[in-house]
Amino acid sequence: MNFLAHAYLSFERPKVLVGNFIGDFVRGELEKQFEKEIVFGILLHREIDAYTDRHPLVKQAQELLKPAFHRYSLVITDMYYDHFLSRNWNDYHGQGITSYTHWVYEVIASHKPILPKKFLYPFKYMRKENWLEGYGEMEGLQRSFTGLSYRTSFKSRMEKAPEFLESHYDFFEDNFKHFFEDLILFSKEKLDQIELNNGDL
Numbered sequence: 692m693n694f695l696a697h698a699y700l701s702f703e704r705p706k707v708l709v710g711n712f713i714g715d716f717v718r719g720e721l722e723k724q725f726e727k728e729i730v731f732g733i734l735l736h737r738e739i740d741a742y743t744d745r746h747p748l749v750k751q752a753q754e755l756l757k758p759a760f761h762r763y764s765l766v767i768t769d770m771y772y773d774h775f776l777s778r779n780w781n782d783y784h785g786q787g788i789t790s791y792t793h794w795v796y797e798v799i800a801s802h803k804p805i806l807p808k809k810f811l812y813p814f815k816y817m818r819k820e821n822w823l824e825g826y827g828e829m830e831g832l833q834r835s836f837t838g839l840s841y842r843t844s845f846k847s848r849m850e851k852a853p854e855f856l857e858s859h860y861d862f863f864e865d866n867f868k869h870f871f872e873d874l875i876l877f878s879k880e881k882l883d884q885i886e887l888n889n890g891d892l
Contacts, residue, residue: 693773695823696871697736698795699783700878705798707732707882709806712799712814714740716807725805731885738881739874743769748870752863759855760848767852770826770835774856775867777827783871792823829853 694712701708710725710732721730743749749768756764780788796818799806806814817823825831837850856863 693769693826694817695773695776695792695826696769696874697739698792698823699776700735700739700875701732702879702882704728704732706802707735708795708798709802710734711736711739713807713810716810727889729802729805731882731889734885734889735878735882738885739878742874742877742881746870746873748866748873752866755859755862756855760852763849766839767836767849767855770832770852771856771863772867772871773823773826774832775864776871777824779868780827788824788827792821795823829857832856 697711697714698708701711706726706728710729714733714736717724717733721733725733744765752768752771753764756767760767776783777788784791799814800818803811820834822831822835826835833850833853836852839849
């Protein structure tokens with residue numbers, strides 16, 4: 692999943708949120724690098740990604756994308772899902788998305804001393820350009836996909852992903868809504884399990 696979903700799936704717990712955001716940027720013995728709740732967030736991030744990769748609805752979305760985008764189908768699916776989460780935010784959360792994303796940026800920024808260096812660069816632009824809320828608009832999605840396309844090693848055609856989304860919008864929105872219901876339940880249960888299994892960190 693992409694950043695907005697990982698934020699939402701931290702369930703308003705600031706240190707879990709931090710861990711959930713940096714999950715792709717850390718390696719090694721986590722308990723020696725971070726406090727307990729941040730470790731919980733990192734472990735949750737990894738569980739969310741693994742669950743997403745193997746879910747049949749996600750695979751269904753990827754199969755539609757693969758003929759056009761090949762190896763980049765998973766990245767595109769993740770960003771489509773953040774688009775729909777942002778777009779339908781009020782269906783999932785009582786706090787408006789503008790104030791919520793501002794809170795997320797403040798929480799992450801307040802932990803700057805422990806953030807991985809590789810994360811600081813994307814976070815700078817995420818905050819400056821308000822990626823989290825911007826995913827909900829096609830213009831913001833286009834900007835993000837175009838930027839990713841420039842940075843890929845192979846020709847990804849990701850700048851065409853918003854156009855592809857508009858051509859299959861109802862399919863992807865329905866796919867997201869059904870999948871995200873499963874993912875919310877999984878994430879709540881998995882966070883409880885992580886805490887139970889790692890309470891002595």
